Amino acid sequence: xxxxxxxxxxxxxxxxxxxxxxxxxxxxxxxxxxxxxxxxxxxxxxxxxxxxxxxxxxxxxxxxxxxxxxxxxxxxxxxxxxxxxxxxxxxxxxxxxxxxxxxxxxxxxxxxxxxxxxxxxxxxxxxxxxxxxxxxxxxxxxxxxxxxxxxxxxxxxxxxxxxxxxxxxxxxxxxxxxxxxxxxxxxxxxxxxxxxxxxxxxxxxxxxxxxxxxxxxxxxxxxxxxxxxxxxxxxxxxxxxxxxxxxxxxxxxxxxxxxxxxxxxxxxxxxxxxxxxxxxxxxxxxxxxxxxxxxxxxxxxxxxxxxxxxxxxxxxxxxxxxxxxxxxxxxxxxxxxxxxxxxxxxxxxxxxx
Amino acid sequence: xxxxxxxxxxxxxxxxxxxxxxxxxxxxxxxxxxxxxxxxxxxxxxxxxxxxxxxxxxxxxxxxxxxxxxxxxxxxxxxxxxxxxxxxxxxxxxxxxxxxxxxxxxxxxxxxxxxxxxxxxxxxxxxxxxxxxxxxxxxxxxxxxxxxxxxxxxxxxxxxxxxxxxxxxxxxxxxxxxxxxxxxxxxxxxxxxxxxxxxxxxxxxxxxxxxxxxxxxxxxxxxxxxxxxxxxxxxxxxxxxxxxxxxxxxxxxxxxxxxxxxxxxxxxxxxxxxxxxxxxxxxxxxxxxxxxxxxxxxxxxxxxxxxxxxxxxxxxxxxxxxxxxxxxxxxxxxxxxxxxxxxxxxxxxxxxx
Numbered sequence: 225x226x227x228x229x230x231x232x233x234x235x236x237x238x239x240x241x242x243x244x245x246x247x248x249x250x251x252x253x254x255x256x257x258x259x260x261x262x263x264x265x266x267x268x269x270x271x272x273x274x275x276x277x278x279x280x281x282x283x284x285x286x287x288x289x290x291x292x293x294x295x296x297x298x299x300x301x302x303x304x305x306x307x308x309x310x311x312x313x314x315x316x317x318x319x320x321x322x323x324x325x326x327x328x329x330x331x332x333x334x335x336x337x338x339x340x341x342x343x344x345x346x347x348x349x350x351x352x353x354x355x356x357x358x359x360x361x362x363x364x365x366x367x368x369x370x371x372x373x374x375x376x377x378x379x380x381x382x383x384x385x386x387x388x389x390x391x392x393x394x395x396x397x398x399x400x401x402x403x404x405x406x407x408x409x410x411x412x413x414x415x416x417x418x419x420x421x422x423x424x425x426x427x428x429x430x431x432x433x434x435x436x437x438x439x440x441x442x443x444x445x446x447x448x449x450x451x452x453x454x455x456x457x458x459x460x461x462x463x464x465x466x467x468x469x470x471x472x473x474x475x476x477x478x479x480x481x482x483x484x485x486x487x488x489x490x491x492x493x494x495x496x497x498x499x500x501x502x503x504x505x506x507x508x509x510x511x512x513x514x515x516x517x518x519x520x521x522x523x524x525x526x527x528x529x530x531x532x533x534x535x536x537x538x539x540x541x542x543x544x545x546x547x548x549x550x551x552x553x554x555x556x557x558x559x560x561x562x563x564x565x566x567x568x569x570x571x572x573x574x575x576x577x
Numbered sequence: 578x579x580x581x582x583x584x585x586x587x588x589x590x591x592x593x594x595x596x597x598x599x600x601x602x603x604x605x606x607x608x609x610x611x612x613x614x615x616x617x618x619x620x621x622x623x624x625x626x627x628x629x630x631x632x633x634x635x636x637x638x639x640x641x642x643x644x645x646x647x648x649x650x651x652x653x654x655x656x657x658x659x660x661x662x663x664x665x666x667x668x669x670x671x672x673x674x675x676x677x678x679x680x681x682x683x684x685x686x687x688x689x690x691x692x693x694x695x696x697x698x699x700x701x702x703x704x705x706x707x708x709x710x711x712x713x714x715x716x717x718x719x720x721x722x723x724x725x726x727x728x729x730x731x732x733x734x735x736x737x738x739x740x741x742x743x744x745x746x747x748x749x750x751x752x753x754x755x756x757x758x759x760x761x762x763x764x765x766x767x768x769x770x771x772x773x774x775x776x777x778x779x780x781x782x783x784x785x786x787x788x789x790x791x792x793x794x795x796x797x798x799x800x801x802x803x804x805x806x807x808x809x810x811x812x813x814x815x816x817x818x819x820x821x822x823x824x825x826x827x828x829x830x831x832x833x834x835x836x837x838x839x840x841x842x843x844x845x846x847x848x849x850x851x852x853x854x855x856x857x858x859x860x861x862x863x864x865x866x867x868x869x870x871x872x873x874x875x876x877x878x879x880x881x882x883x884x885x886x887x888x889x890x891x892x893x894x895x896x897x898x899x900x901x902x903x904x905x906x907x908x909x910x911x912x913x914x915x916x917x918x919x920x921x922x923x924x925x926x927x928x929x930x
Contacts, residue, residue: 231892231905249602252625255892255905255918272605272625498854501877501902501923516897521926523876524854539584539608544869549854552584552608565608570854573874 228423228514229295231255235512236294236316238308240267240276242553242563243300243489243505246497248273250505256513261290268554269300281308291315298512302328302487303375319512324470324487330373331404334485341469343462344481347407351398357391360405367408370394372401382440409481415449416492419463420507423514427467428507429460430500430520433528435492441561445492445528447499455480491530491563498549498568499526524570531565533558542567581776581867582648584608588865589647589669591661593620593629595906595916596653596842596858599850601626603858609866614643621907622653634661644668651865655681655840656728672865677823677840684726684757687838694822696815697834700760704751710744713758720761723747725754735793762834768802769845772816773860776867780820781860782813783853783873786881788845794914798845798881800852808833844883844916851902851921852879877923884918886911895920 229235235251237244240262248258248269258273263280270276275293279286281304291297291312298319309325312318327337335348349360351370361368366388372381381401383394395403414437419429434449435442449456459480466485493504502510502518510517531539536558542548552565582588588604590597593615601611601622611626616633623629628646632639634657644650644665651672662678665671680690688701702713704723714721719741725734736747738758748756767790772782787802788795802809812833819838846857855863855871863870884892889911895901905918 228893231889231907232909245605249605249625252598252602252907253904254896255903255907257624257907271610271627272602274624501851501900501926510896515893518896518901519899521900521923523923523926536584540581540868543607543863543871546872547854547874548871550608551606554584554605554608554610556585570874570876573854573876 229256233257233513234259234274234294235509236261236290236297236312237269237273237300238262238297238304238312239300240264240269241300242268242555242565244269245272245553246494246505246551247298247300247489247509250503251509251513253506254509254513254515256509259290259294261287266556271554281305284311287311288315296512298488298508299325300488320487321471327470328485328487331371331406331484332373332402335404337469338466338482338485341465343465346409346481346483349405351395351403351405354392354395357395357403357405361385361388361391364405364407369406369408370398370403371406372398373404374401409483411481413450414483415451415459415480416445416490417459417463418490418493418496418504418507419460419467420504420511420517421467422511422517424516425468426517427464428517428520429463430493430496430504430507431522432456432459433492433495439561441532441563442491442530443532444530445495447495447522447526491566494551494566495526495528495568496520497551498528498570499524524573526568526570528566528568530563531567532563533560536564539565545569547571547573582609586610586866587612587627587647588862589614589643589650589665590622590626590653591615591650591657591665592653593617593622594653595621595908595918597622598625598906599847599858599904600651600653600842600862603856604862604866606859607862607866607868609862612643612647614640619909624907634658637664640664641668649865651841651861652678653841673840674824680823681838681840682727684724684759684837685755686726688757690822691819691835691838694818696818699762699834699836702758704748704756704758707744707748710748710756710758711741714738714741714744717758717760722759722761723751723756724759725751726757727754762836764834766803767836768804768812768833769798769843770812770816771843771846771849771857771860772813772820773857773864773870774820775864775870777869778821779870780817781870781873782816783846783849783857783860784875785809785812786845786848792914794885794916795844795883796885797883798848800848800875800879844919847904847919848879848881848921849873850904851881851923852877877926879921879923881919881921883916884920885916886913889917892918898922900924900926 234257240260245268251258260269260273260276277290351357367386370383383397414435415432421427432449433445433447436444497503501521547570549568587610589612593613598621604611613622613626613629630643704710720739723736736750767788768785774780785802786798786800789797850856854874900923902921
């Protein structure tokens with residue numbers, strides 16, 4: 225697919241959660257159809273897409289039907305099984321590419337890729353057993369954090385080690401999966417850079433957002449971040465190096481001591497929908513569709529707050545707030561810890577009529 | 578329905594065109610489901626709604642199934658047959674109310690309603706036959722314009738009369754339908770006020786936009802309009818009087834010599850999606866759902882341009898423009914004179930990264 229998609233063509237999205245949902249609405253704005261592939265029934269994204277394939281990632285027939293029904297495939301999460309991607313890629317182009325996905329699927333590969341580009345990461349070491357864990361702990365010191373190499377998110381699949389006596393329980397918590405030990409980084413703040421690389425190789429980055437977490441889950445992102453111009457420039461330049469290093473097409477996210485890269489739209493970029501002319505979702509769709517990327521122009525100062533679990537009880541009050549823009553995900557069931565929506569608050573606007 | 582809808586409840590929309598499509602996406606952002614009712618197959622709105630009823634407006638069974646499947650019904654166009662509305666309203670609340678719809682469906686009733694509120698309109702007279710037309714022409718002078726009382730839009734169902742000899746042909750063009758003769762108003766500019774009235778009776782108005790037409794079709798809307806503060810205030814006050822006069826719930830549009838009112842979201846309000854925190858579509862959904870209306874905060878100067886027919890050929894160039902936001906309607910076929918999408922251009926933004 226060297227040609228750009230034209231209105232009326234179709235993008236396939238693997239995953240039907242809120243990211244797929246917001247991608248689908250962005251695609252609709254560009255006149256592109258969307259087909260969702262998602263094992264769970266009635267996914268949030270299905271409601272705003274032309275059609276939904278409800279099937280597991282090991283259903284070869286469904287995967288191939290899906291692939292044949294679309295012009296290009298992208299994804300809302302990076303843990304799609306490789307065998308499923310093989311089937312899809314045999315039939316239709318896949319963006320961002322497999323390398324970006326493979327690197328981000330494995331924390332050890334990710335760290336190796338980043339340090340290979342000359343970027344700074346937390347100290348890390350591969351851990352496969354008690355022996356390699358003991359060796360890594362003595363080299364790195366404590367506290368440190370043991371993580372599964374694959375399939376972790378929002379603080380899951382992680383165990384903190386403060387003293388040698390924690391090591392055994394931490395290793396047990398990995399359930400025999402290959403792991404990585406990471407040293408603690410004493411950081412001043414966490415920022416995210418949402419950057420995209422177009423099919424023509426051009427990179428566009430939104431301004432860095434400043435994140436605040438609670439209980440391992442992103443709580444707010446604020447733009448502008450409280451960082452100087454030099455840091456801002458460094459962050460954006462660094463994001464560009466990562467994208468070029470991956471020969472990447474799509475939207476991704478990074479930091480200065482680079483913590484993680486996500487080869488997709490990201491929660492820390494939701495502020496763009498209220499603060500920018502074109503948001504991260506449309507930017508990703510533009511990249512995937514081979515369209516020119518948009519200049520990441522920002523018109524407002526914004527704070528994005530995630531609505532998690534019973535935060536939904538506050539929706540009526542938030543709806544009455546001046547300058548608040550809601551984005552609810554249409555999930556049928558509200559559960560503790562579940563991301564149900566977000567609100568972006570725009571500040572500093574005069575009331576003009 | 579005195580209670581507000583909660584996320585997970587469903588809004589029914591009569592009409593599946595681009596207005597329904599943008600309403601459906603706004604409803605999704607608020608966690609509300611949308612069912613579309615539309616006689617035409619594969620309507621633009623159906624793609625971003627949970628389900629679509631494809632049936633005519635005289636299909637009693639389909640209308641009742643539709644009504645039973647939703648919690649409130651609204652509409653994207655005002656020419657829905659009254660009998661269909663009767664069936665729906667017997668089962669489920671309908672917003673904005675029937676009076677607003679009835680007044681806007683008939684140009685004579687609309688003018689009578691507006692002058693009854695003490696507002697200025699073009700001179701007008703009812704025309705039912707050659708006799709009443711001759712009498713109206715001699716009272717009003719020429720040029721004047723003869724319009725069907727019902728079912729006209731975008732310049733259709735209209736005939737201009739410059740000299741007495743045009744009268745016969747103009748009357749024939751009405752096809753025997755009841756008509757209204759309107760005098761010409763020599764105006765400086767046309768402005769639109771998009772205003773909404775919530776279930777609590779509170780009125781919110783966006784800033785007036787300035788419209789430019791070509792061939793009877795809206796070409797661009799620009800905000801801010803080139804009008805002074807006093808005119809701006811007058812326009813907004815006047816829109817409030819119209820809404821209160823109708824005991825109206827929803828979004829509507831007006832002017833200073835009041836040309837027309839539309840009891841729905843309107844093409845001249847599309848600029849709000851690129852210029853405001855909350856756009857006209859969400860404002861309408863909020864009103865229909867019984868939610869508090871949003872403050873109509875504007876963050877940017879905007880010009881909206883309609884993309885009509887082969888304007889679609891310019892989409893790749895527009896996609897590469899800085900500060901341009903596309904909204905394409907997903908219509909399968911591009912036809913001359915057909916509204917295919919629009920672009921909103923935001924100006925005066927610094928490039929910040």
